[in-house]
Amino acid sequence: MNSDNLTRLRPGQSAAVRGLTAQGPMRRRLQDIGLVKGTVVQCLGASPLGDPSAYLIRGAVIALRDRDAAGVLLERPAV
16 A cells, blocks of 8 residues: 555545645644654544444544545555
């Protein structure tokens, strides 16, 4: 999983954050919830219609819309 974004994670998969492409207030919000380089994120599931999805980030469950999750680049699968 090289250079994928957060929307590519499927339930049960984990990966480390490589960086953010989001700008402005959304970038700050993503940083505030712990999405910084090296943070491991696990996809817990998606809503019945597929958007938003729930992610485990630093011990907290956070729901993100696909348009916001697309601004989070993933580095590699986590073990």
